[in-house]
Amino acid sequence: MSQRIVITGMGWITPLGHDLETVWSALLASKSGVGKTTRFDASTFPTSFSAEVRDYDYTDYVSKPELHEGAGPNVRYALGAASQAWKMAGLDGYDALDSARLGIYLGSGEGSPDFFNFVDANLAGWDAEARETDGAKWAAKANECLTAMAEIEQEPNMPLTHLAMEFGAEGPAYNCLTACAASTQAIGEASQILRCGDADVMITGGTHTMIHPLGVTGFNRLTALSNRNDTPTTASRPFSADREGFVMGEGAGILILETLEHAQARGATPIVEIAGYGSTADAYRITDIHPEGRGGAQAMRQALEMAHVQTSDIDYISAHGTGTKENDSIETKAIKAVFCPDGDVSKAPPVSSVKSMLGHLIAAAGVTESIVCALAIRDGKLPPTINYQTPDPALDLDYVPNEARDAEVNTCLSNSFGFGGQNDTLVIKRI
């Protein structure tokens, strides 16, 4: 069981750019990708801003555009991110790969609803007297205004199916959807598939957008989003005392994983190692995180144990750090429970949240943060938590406020926590 799993390719499509180095430079320069929502008219919504992917055309990236025509934004982001990762891993044109041993494990979100047509069907299907939907009336309109393509492309396995077609993957194929923890979980499970020998190469990561009227509605009703509509770029304030909700982002991140042995045998350059993975459930409440961060702390401990590293070996924690009151205070508690049980916060490594700049990519958040860890190790730089102006007395870790920092970085930990109490942690290490 001593197989070492390495990343050999990475790519992302994010609100701060569409390639590895552009986004990384922007993160190190403390740039915000947040602005007014343009995808639909959100001007009257409690939250009228988000971090959108801009000026992106997936056809720049794919070799078989006819297979992807009409696909939703989540699929399009995944294709761009995956094609970058595929090239970086040296797999473009490499034909010695057994397609049945090339697997995919994504943590992708569902596609975007065909909103206005869907609303039309719902309004036409309303039986005002009975105050309920009349199925026959609904179908009469829906058959006219909804299309098979737009509905089918919303299925959460569609990014997976499109990537399989683009890269000819016939090996184990999964999509998990554990809310905001999904793509971290996908990376962890993909590494396990490689460890037990069920595949030679795994494409993993995730893609998601909930920047559509029903997505924003859902989170606004939960009062989970920031509504600083006048100051979008400073709205995402993880760990600040005045944080008041997360900012919706969108995009994709994809990694190519393989065993170190396999990478070396084919002459690929391993970037970093996925050394540890922990996965737990809070089993507490669907609406709240366990108040002591029980599940989160346990996921971190499991990941450290699997990686055979001590807490003192961790140089950087990429936090889930959403910027909600609850997440940031409980995540801080959980980190302290693991790293400084005696209360000595100097024992905890620097912690930052790139969600302060990218917004929250929901299912795709975790993978972008894994990429951040890999680049932090490569360059010896920690990305900041921007918009950190008002320290919260209860949150007393080093959050790398506002400016990137040089540091020796060999081993990182990346946390992702999802609604419903899903906790996933990775340990990412220099090879």
Added chain:
Amino acid sequence: MKRDVYITGVGPVSGLGLGIDELWPKLLAGESAIAPIRAFDASNFGSSLAAEVAEDFKIRNFVPKTYRKATKVMARDIELAVAAADLAAKDAGLSTATDADAEPCYDPARIGCHIGAGLIAADTTELTAALIKSQREDGSFDIGNWGSEGMTHLTPLWLLKYLPNMLACHVTIVHDLQGPSNTITCAEASGGLSMGESLRVIQRGQADACFCGGAESNLNPVSFLREVFTKRLVADSDNPGSAVRPFDSQAAGTVVGEGGGILILESAKTYEKRGKGSAYAKVLGFGASQSLNPKTRSLQPAESGRGPMLAINAALRDAGLSADAIDAVLPFGCGHPEWDAAEAAALKQVFGDRLSSIPVVSTKAALGNCSAGAGALDLTIAAKALREQQLPKIINRDSPIDGLGATDPDKLDHILVFTTGFGGQNTAAILEKA
């Protein structure tokens, strides 16, 4: 060394009953749950048959009193999974946090939960009751009004009713399962993939037991239309019970089923320690694959059956068995001729001429296609078949295609269960008599 893993409890939920004791005799008798849809007026969809869970199903009967309030935020899919989990735990004699009178059998941190789910549609009545408040005078929808006021007519927790991971989340909360937990969303392959993940988690020692499986209900206008859009559904007929004809020359499509199942998987070692009779079956092997079929954007398996064949062969390798050891097969077998032909082609490659003597039993003629629940439901049935040493009756196959006519196995030591999902994901598992 990999640890041995047993199926120790099963909780099917289906149109033919809740729990294995209700379902099994009906499967042996060759009953079908397929009938005209009750849940909504389906007269304008071009297809109006389904295998629905019985009308008297009440989620409150399957949760502890203290959890009844939480059932208000459960979409139907979630209710079915929570009920299945309750049935499976009881069937396994596994006490968990829900049991007031018994000590839990396991440390909560050592039990995991992997459940397959579909894309859950928001209830149209609930959503439209809010949407109509944002209509302009001419009846059109005003998104400005929706943003400022209309959306407030939705309950604050609205989103949480429809997140696919809520099946597993509610199950973990009810039973206090704090180990590894995941939600797989790969259409019909979801249940099998979830079982596979539980298997691996126990094999590598990250948990001693897992709840796994899947559930889905597409019996609402939005989800049902999406099923219609997959172009797999059979036209209406006067004889619903014989409408779905897997591997029959007259096969013309499938129907939507409602349900799924949860299995309790336990490591042999810890199961023997808690010692509650004999397990259903041992999970001997698991495999997964992807079908590529550019003609259909890989939504369905290619004619060659290569995708499912790869998954089946991977499962055989994992089990350390040759195809000769398989005594019966539970395929997806949805009753759509192209899907059935692809699966038959896969089986032909795996079994060669011996295929004509192996019973290939599809449950879809009786239970419809339960989507994310389909593979899980089949696994519960295969486990029961191994325990009872008997197979469900094959129905609606008067003229079998590809020689798939065997009904009686020589022996029943190993059953292959496989699923080919919409979108191309395939899974296969090999179960062994315990």
